[in-house]
Amino acid sequence: MTQQQYFYGTGRRKSAIARVRLYPGTGTIVINGKPAEDLFTRELYRARMEKPLIVTNSQGRFNVQAKVSGGGPTGWADAVSHGIARALAASDEANKKPLRREGLLTRDPREKERKKPGLKRARKAPQYTKR
DSSP, X not given: OOOOOOEEEEEEETTEEEEEXXXXXXXXXXXXXXXXXXXXXXXXXXXXXXXXXXXXXXXXXXXXXXXEESSOHHHHHHHHHHHHHHHHHHHOGXXXXXXXXXXXXXXXXXXXXXXXXXXXXXXOOOOOOOO
C-alpha cells in the first residue's frame, strides 16, 4: 500500500471518540468501514457531520475516513464533526477562523452526570411520603 498524504483530527462528544483522516479526493465519507449514508439514517446526523466541510467550502475536496468508538449515534455524529473540523484546521490555517466562528473547534463539555448515593439518578430524589 502506498503512503498517502492525509490530515488528522481527533473529535470527542459525550463518550464517543472519533479518529478522523482527511485525504484529498471526491468527498466520500466512510465511518468504521461503512459509508456514512448507511450508518446515519437520519438527515440531521449527516448535516451535523458535514457542517465543517460546508463552512470551509471543501465538500468535494476531501475524502473522510473515520474510526469511532463509544457512545451512540448523536455522539458519533458530533465527534466526527469535531474531528473533521480539527483536521481541516490542520490542513489550512485559513480554515480556523470560520470554523471557530461557527463553534466547530470547541469540544462540547457536556457529559452524563454520575449517580449520587441516596438518589435514584443523578438528581432525582426518592418520592417523599408523609405517612
